[in-house]
Amino acid sequence: xxxxxxxxxxxLQQKDFGQVVTFYxxxxxxxxxxxxxxxxxGLAYLLAQKExxxxxxxxxxxxxxxxxxxxxxxxxxxxxxxxxxxxxxxxKELYLSYSIREKIKEIEPNNLNNLLDLALLKFNLNxxxxxxxxxxNLNNLLDENSVEIDDEKLxxxxxxxxxxxxxECLDFADIANNYFQGNKEITDLFLSKAEVMGQExxxxxxxxxxxxxxxxxxxxNLEIIKQGIYYYSSNYNYEKSKILAQRFYDYSNTLAEKxxxxxxxxxxxxxxxxxxxxxxxxxxxxxILMDLVEEQPHIEKAYIRTCLSMLTQPLLYFDDQARGKRLxxxxxxxxxxxxxxxxxxxxxxxxxxxxxxxxxKLKIGYIGHTMRSHSVGLLSRWLMRHHDKExxxxxxxxxxxxxxxxxxxxxxxDVVDYAYNSNNVINDLVTQxxxxxIDILVDLDSFTxxxxxxxxxxxxxxxxxxxxxxxTNGIPAIDYFIADPYVLPDNAQEYYQEKIWRLPHSYVAVxxxxxxxxxxxxxxxxxxxxxxxxFNTQNALKRYPATIHSQMKIIKAVPNxxxxxxxxxxxxxxxxxxxxxxEQEGVDRTRLRFLERSPSEExxxxxxxIADVVLDTYPYNGATTTLETLWMEIPLVTRVGEQFAARxxxxxxxxxxxxxxxxxxxxxxxxxxxxxxxxENLRKEVSWKLRQSxxxxxxxxxxQFTKEMEKAxxxxxxxxxxxxxxxxxx
Numbered sequence: 001x002x003x004x005x006x007x008x009x010x011x012l013q014q015k016d017f018g019q020v021v022t023f024y025x026x027x028x029x030x031x032x033x034x035x036x037x038x039x040x041x042g043l044a045y046l047l048a049q050k051e052x053x054x055x056x057x058x059x060x061x062x063x064x065x066x067x068x069x070x071x072x073x074x075x076x077x078x079x080x081x082x083x084x085x086x087x088x089x090x091x092k093e094l095y096l097s098y099s100i101r102e103k104i105k106e107i108e109p110n111n112l113n114n115l116l117d118l119a120l121l122k123f124n125l126n127x128x129x130x131x132x133x134x135x136x137n138l139n140n141l142l143d144e145n146s147v148e149i150d151d152e153k154l155x156x157x158x159x160x161x162x163x164x165x166x167x168e169c170l171d172f173a174d175i176a177n178n179y180f181q182g183n184k185e186i187t188d189l190f191l192s193k194a195e196v197m198g199q200e201x202x203x204x205x206x207x208x209x210x211x212x213x214x215x216x217x218x219x220x221n222l223e224i225i226k227q228g229i230y231y232y233s234s235n236y237n238y239e240k241s242k243i244l245a246q247r248f249y250d251y252s253n254t255l256a257e258k259x260x261x262x263x264x265x266x267x268x269x270x271x272x273x274x275x276x277x278x279x280x281x282x283x284x285x286x287x288i289l290m291d292l293v294e295e296q297p298h299i300e301k302a303y304i305r306t307c308l309s310m311l312t313q314p315l316l317y318f319d320d321q322a323r324g325k326r327l328x329x330x331x332x333x334x335x336x337x338x339x340x341x342x343x344x345x346x347x348x349x350x351x352x353x354x355x356x357x358x359x360x361k362l363k364i365g366y367i368g369h370t371m372r373s374h375s376v377g378l379l380s381r382w383l384m385r386h387h388d389k390e391x392x393x394x395x396x397x398x399x400x401x402x403x404x405x406x407x408x409x410x411x412x413x414d415v416v417d418y419a420y421n422s423n424n425v426i427n428d429l430v431t432q433x434x435x436x437x438i439d440i441l442v443d444l445d446s447f448t449x450x451x452x453x454x455x456x457x458x459x460x461x462x463x464x465x466x467x468x469x470x471x472t473n474g475i476p477a478i479d480y481f482i483a484d485p486y487v488l489p490d491n492a493q494e495y496y497q498e499k500i501w502r503l504p505h506s507y508v509a510v511x512x513x514x515x516x517x518x519x520x521x522x523x524x525x526x527x528x529x530x531x532x533x534x535f536n537t538q539n540a541l542k543r544y545p546a547t548i549h550s551q552m553k554i555i556k557a558v559p560n561x562x563x564x565x566x567x568x569x570x571x572x573x574x575x576x577x578x579x580x581x582x583e584q585e586g587v588d589r590t591r592l593r594f595l596e597r598s599p600s601e602e603x604x605x606x607x608x609x610i611a612d613v614v615l616d617t618y619p620y621n622g623a624t625t626t627l628e629t630l631w632m633e634i635p636l637v638t639r640v641g642e643q644f645a646a647r648x649x650x651x652x653x654x655x656x657x658x659x660x661x662x663x664x665x666x667x668x669x670x671x672x673x674x675x676x677x678x679x680e681n682l683r684k685e686v687s688w689k690l691r692q693s694x695x696x697x698x699x700x701x702x703x704q705f706t707k708e709m710e711k712a713x714x715x716x717x718x719x720x721x722x723x724x725x726x727x728x729x730x
Contacts, residue, residue: 002040002043002080002083002084002087003036003080004020004040005023005024005027005040007023008020008023008024008044011023017044017047017048018048020044020047020048021041021044021045021048021050023044024037024040024041024044025041027041028041028057035061035073035076036076036080038057038058038060038061039058039061039076039077039080040080041057042054042055042057042058043080043081043084043100045057046099046100046103047096047099054103058077061073062074074107074108077107078104078107078108078111081100081101081103081104081107082104082114084097084100085097085100085101085104085117088100089117089121094121094124094125095125097121098118098121098122098125101114101117101118101121102118104118105118110141112136112138112141112142112149112154113149113150113153115136115141116136116150116153116154116156116157117153119132119133119136119157119161120156120157120160120161123160123161128161128164130164130166130168133161133164133166133168133169133172134168136172138172138175138176138179139175142175142179151180154176154179155185155186155189158172158173158176158189159189159193162189162190162193162197162210163193163196163197165197165201165203165206170206170209170210170213173190173210173213174213177190177213177216177217182214182216182217182218186217187214187217187218187224190210190211190213190214191210191211191214191224191227193210194207194208194210194211194214194227194231195207195227197210198227198230198231198234199400199401200401202234202403204231204232204234204235205231205235205237207227207231208228208231208232208235208237208240211224211227211228211231212228215228215244219247220251222248222251222252222257222303223301223303225244225247225248225251226248226260226303228240228241228244229241229244229245229248229264232244233264233267233268233271236570238268238271238272238570239272241264241268242265242268242269245261245264245265245268246261246265248260248261248264249261249262249265254297254299254304255288255291255292255295255297256292256297256299256304256305256308257304258288259285259288259289259292259311260304260307260311262281262284262285262288263285263310263311263313263314265277265281266278266281266282266285266314267314267541269281270314270317270540270541270543271540271541271573272540272570272573273540273543273573273574273576273577275544275545278318282318285314286315286328289311289312289328289331289332290328290331292331292332292335293327293328293331293332293335294331296331296334296335296338297335298339298342299339302343305336305339305340305343306340306450306451306454307450308332308335308336308339308450309333309336309447309450309453309454309457309473309475310447310448310449310450310453310473311332311336312325312328312329312332312447312473312474313447313470313473315328315329316447316470316471316619316620316643316645317541317542317544317619317620318544318619319619320618320619320641320642320643320646321642322489322492322495322641322642322643322644323494323495323642325643326474326495326496327495329471329472329473329474330474330495330496330497331474332473332474333472333473333474333475333476333497334474334475334476334497336453336457336473336475337457337475337476337477340454340457340458341457341458344426344427344430344454344458345427358714358717358718358721359714361390361391361392361393362391362392362393362439362440362713362714362717363392363393363394363395363436363437363438363439363440364387364392364393364394364395364438364439364440364442364713365394365395365396365397365433365436365438365440365441365442365461366380366384366394366395366396366397366412366416366442366444367396367397367399367433367441367442367443367444367445367452367455367456368397368398368399368443368444368445368449368452368469369398369399369400369402369445369448369449369451369452370402370444370445370448371396371398371402371407371408371411371412371444372402372403372404372405372407372408372412373405373406373407373601375623375624376444376445376468376469377407377408377411377412378407378510378513378601378624379468379508379510379623379624379627380444380467380468380508381407381410381411381412382411382509382510382511382702382705382706383702383705383706383709384396384411384412384415384416385411385415385702386702386703386705386706387415387706387710388706388707388710389417391710392710392713393417393418394415394416394417394418395416395417395418395419395420395436395438396412396413396416396418396419396420397419397420397422397429397432397433398419398420398421398422399422399445399449399451399452400422400424400449400451401421401422401424402421402422418436420432422451424451426451426454426455426458429455429460430455430458430460433455433460433461434460438460438461439461439462439463439717440461440462440463440464440465440713440716440717441456441460441461441463441464441465442464442465442466442467443456443464443465443466443467443469443478444467444468444469445469446466446468446469446470446471446472446473447469447470447471447473448469448470453473453475456475456477456478457475457477458477459477462720463479463480463716463717463720464477464478464479464480465478465479465480465481465482465501465716466478466480466481466482466498467481467482467507468482468508470644470645471643471644471645472496472498474497476497478498479498479499479716480498480499480500480501480716481496481498481499481500481501482501482503482507482709482712483500483501483502483503483507483644484502484503484504484505484506484507484651484655485502485504485505485651486647486650486651486654486655487507487644487647487648487650487651488500488502488644488647489642489647501712501716503705503708503709503712504708505655505698505699505704505705505708506651506652506655506698506699506705507651508627508705509698509699509700509701509702509704509705510627510631510699510700510702511700511701511702511703512631512694512700513601513605513627513628513631514601514602514605515602515605515606515632516600516602516603516605516606517606518603518606519606519607519609519610520595520606520607520609520610521610522610525562525564525593525595525610526593527562527564527593528560530560531560531561531562532558532560532561532562532612532613532677532678533561533562533564533610533611533612533613534551534554534555534558534561534562534563534564534611534612534613534614534615534673534677535563535564535566535608535610535611535613535614535615535634536551536563536564536565536566536567536614536615536617537565537566537567537604537608537614537622537625538567538617538622538625539567539568540567540568540570540573540574541620542617542620542622543567543574543577543617544617544618544619544620545577545581546618546666547617547618547639547669548577548578548581549581549584549585550639550666550669550670550673551563551615551673552581552582552584552585552587553585553670554615554637554670554673554674554677555582555587555591556585556586556587557670557674558673558674558677558678561591561677562591562592562593563578563591563592563593563615564593564594564595564610564611565578565592565593565594565595566594566595566596566597566598566604566607568597571594571596574594575592575594578592578594579592595607604628605628605631605632608628608629608632608634609632609634611629611634612634612635612676612677612683613634613635613636613637613673613676613677613683614629614634614635614636614637615636615637615673616636616637616638616639616649618638618639618641618646618669619639619641619643619645619646620645620646621638621639621645621646621647621648621649621650622648622649623648623649626638626648626649626652626653627652627699630652630653630656630658630690630693630699631694631700633687633690633691634687634690635660635661635676635682635683635686635687636649636653636658636661637661637663637669637672637673637676638650638653638661638662638663638669639663639664639665639666639668639669640662640663640664650662652699655697655698655699656689656690656693656697656699656700657689657692657693657697658686658689658690658693660672660676660682660685660686661676661686
């Protein structure tokens with residue numbers, strides 16, 4: 001508190017400002033020569049919300065002071081107000097502190113320290129406006145301000161306002177960065193805010209701009225460049241992402257660094273439809289990955305080490321040479337696990353299994369960031385719902401600030417026995433899984449989240465299983481990979497390090513999908529009622545040019561046919577890719593139609609009904625999209641390959657009792673496309689079979705599938721117990 005007269009301290013504590021005013025009015029009257037009494041009387045008026053009286057009291061002093069003393073009087077008053085404002089703010093009297101700082105602003109409009117405190121008070125009072133930030137003309141004030149700047153105050157202000165995603169905050173940050181000359185403290189602040197705004201709150205553009213400021217400070221810092229790549233890619237700004245990825249490559253010195261850069265360059269290229277660039281990069285990418293597997297280097301840098309689990313993902317989108325890919329994937333997975341285990345100190349001690357009760361209630365944990373309205377969430381939800389609570393206790397571990405929605409609530413959080421939100425601290429989550437004594441931990445992410453992979457690599461459960469996450473990423477700590485009789489070739493165990501556990505029917509089943517009642521109509525796309533509509537819906541990474549060429553050959557061969565293309569990503573890039581290949585195949589571009597992303601999953605499924613035939617992708621098939629197509633009773637043409645990703649549609653069709661449309665070569669793919677497009681009776685027969693399959697197929701029986709998974713869990717546990725018993729007895 002400022003130097004108030006001791007006699008008013010109680011009044012101030014009780015906020016009886018009227019009594020304070022009365023006391024100081026008496027002092028001014030009795031001791032008019034004491035200037036400080038006027039300052040405190042005016043301050044008392046201000047606290048009592050009598051602004052006019054406050055103003056006139058202070059002006060009395062300034063009018064009577066000569067020019068030489070006016071500056072001294074002003075500084076005296078500002079010092080008193082500053083102390084009182086600080087005292088009130090420290091005691092959570094934010095509005096009173098704010099009122100005082102407004103007065104300081106009137107007296108010293110260019111006092112940067114006060115402007116920062118004032119804006120921060122507004123922020124905490126939830127009354128800060130964007131213009132308030134803009135009004136702090138930081139650039140001019142830093143040049144002209146005669147008051148010594150409080151650097152800590154400036155950093156504290158930015159610590160708060162950088163959580164407001166606006167251009168004004170970015171401008172402020174850029175100027176402050178120049179003022180601090182890009183020192184470590186300011187760079188660390190910007191990077192921490194970028195992580196919050198980008199990874200947690202999904203303001204990717206804003207996060208990328210904060211990172212760009214940091215890159216100005218450290219243009220060769222690969223860790224910072226990598227963050228920029230992530231935020232630009234997440235914001236679909238692939239041109240900027242490509243530029244940073246190339247810079248990352250140019251400044252890379254190690255195999256791991258170069259492989260990460262090439263991975264990003266490939267992903268950018270195929271996302272924007274520049275497959276030729278990707279084809280040019282792939283040989284070097286494969287070569288570096290093979291060298292990495294052979295050398296198994298020690299990697300200390302966390303931003304490199306922690307990303308290795310996703311390093312080989314682009315391999316899935318290119319050729320279908322499963323054996324060769326798996327050797328690389330397994331080798332990188334082994335390196336990732338070794339580095340993760342070397343870095344973390346989380347010794348897990350599994351309790352000895354109870355060999356006297358093999359049928360005891362098992363604890364099953366599901367871990368991932370996709371337990372929501374996401375392909376994995378939509379497919380795994382039925383298993384959660386149908387679990388036998390008498391025989392299994394279920395746990396859900398939500399990774400990395402998972403976005404939660406209705407699917408999360410209805411099928412995961414409200415259905416499993418225990419659910420945990422991750423705090424992004426690996427040790428804490430591993431400890432929680434150990435504390436829960438999970439018997440079987442099921443990874444739902446695989447290639448799609450490195451934090452999940454890190455936890456699996458640390459082996460927090462005695463049995464670990466990979467299910468649904470694209471394919472396995474080769475981590476040796478994962479014991480089993482859930483498959484079925486069709487989704488992997490008979491000899492696949494020869495090149496998988498995980499034990500392949502084949503369920504008797506399909507590796508996934510659903511009870512169905514929600515569908516909107518207002519489907520897309522042909523007239524909406526200017527397509528005649530008599531036309532044949534082929535449909536393709538996939539994300540950019542699956543748009544392999546050779547398959548698009550096959551699709552164009554089908555369109556060309558079937559008179560009065562159209563291809564409707566829907567998918568994520570940039571629509572202009574999507575159109576350019578398909579129209580270019582159409583022209584190469586002699587197909588008029590007017591026979592192509594493009595759909596943007598549907599407002600909801602339910603509308604997306606309803607819109608599938610416009611199709612006569614759906615054309616699948618290769619070498620990476622549809623999975624959820626295939627199930628949705630079959631559920632909507634639409635014929636599908638798929639090309640079967642060797643890798644897991646090239647056999648999803650095959651297993652689903654076989655389980656639905658459909659062989660029409662299954663192709664084993666590009667030529668068969670084209671033949672089936674033409675046949676289904678020109679034979680209406682065949683299309684009707686396939687649709688009828690799909691309709692009937694809903695009554696009998698294991699593909700549409702979530703309860704039966706759950707029993708099969710539960711039986712697999714029990715058998716896995718029995719194997720583990722028996723192996724453990726043999727080890728103890730030997």
